[in-house]
Amino acid sequence: MTAAERWSTHVIEMRGDLVTKRYAKGDAHALLDREWRALTLLDAHAPGLAPVPVAVDRDADPPMVVMSRIPGVPLRGSPVDGARTAAMAKTLDALYGAVPGERLARVPVRPGHWAGLAVRLRDWHGRGPGPAAGDAVRAALDEGMAWLDRPGRAAGPGTSGPPVFGPGDGNLANYLWDGTTSRVGVVDFEDSGRSDRPFELAEITEHVSGWIDGGFDAASFLDCFELTADEWSRLRECRRLLALTWTFILSFDDPERPRNPPGTAARQAERLRALLG
Template structure:
């Protein structure tokens, strides 16, 4: 086994043929969701995700799955072949029958549009000290605009039409030179394809290095005109989410280079027409 990699929810250890994912305390629900998703995909979309091998008894949940060939996507714009492969992977995921998802006990994906806006409004409150920002005035203006927008976002109603991965951060896509495969289903669940795509292209880990081109990915997944309009409507929601996550002093603030919150502020303002 290679030395384990620790995240906020789990510790991953890589062997030659197996991956051991040990969840930290209080994340039993995520472990159950991931096991259910991997089991479902092994039946309905074999080869798209790691095959679940076994569960181990431990103080916290442990899932052992096969190790997929290839490497994580690099934090750089995708090639045309990679865009096509990611689109194919997402279509296979979205094609899993909704009835089978429900029968597996997999509910809605994490982070919806109903309960999150109030929490984001609170996190975007004007009481935060922005003096550590490179451009406090820009960040303050964007946070004020995001707070106002979130109070009445007028978002389209979500449609539980597909199984969504929820987190398409580039490290969760394995590329072997021909095919893209998906890992990390701890937040996956029933979702709306337009909402999923908006989340994918707005994720800070993919947007800043320009990994996913929004139009190209929508083409590759096969979104129609109406779905593209709904995807565009959801994008400011996710841009506001990441602006809130970049509160000075937060984990996201410390993990990203100086200027990130300013770039996010400008991006949100552009999406809502407040240049």
């Protein structure tokens, strides 16, 4: 099993220099359309950061995209040293600013941005946490929801600076380190769209892949970016929102068929409470 297959939720086929991705779950056509739009935009405005789009077939069963295969190994699953951290930040800095403003204005806001995510969290809270939630997880979720329900939280905090193109997925498996050229390429754009830097950076720092295996220094990663005071303020709030999201997600883990090591939800609850301060 390749690294891409290990962490992918879709069907990935690699043949020579080409990769075929079949969207077998969720709203397949919406996922495909976002991925194809991202690949074509980045190929036009930031070639080399992402796979080159080759072909798309919305009528296939399941629908699929064919793209070039970019070199490298995923950052997930091994320590992310200083060179890899700096290369990842350099790639993201270029990616965020790649799409011209007038074109970016026509790109829909990425799924799971602040307002939509807040609605989803309130729905989850109404249904209650999952079977992996012990007392510590439930307490952290209650504390997080009390924070979210403060006045003004629905629309999100502060100013976010200029819009950016966001990959929409913070999984370190989507960032490929090429030891030959010391570059990091990006794959998986099915949740991509218009966003802002603080939200996208929070998406990465709070993703479970960044801490469950150890070795990713979130503080050093964030120090690679020149953020304004307003962006730092918004980043803090976005990290809280994403940490709350992951606490819910990990609480839903099935104890009979766990996707994560025992105690992961409890560890995430500790992270959330630390961020809430």
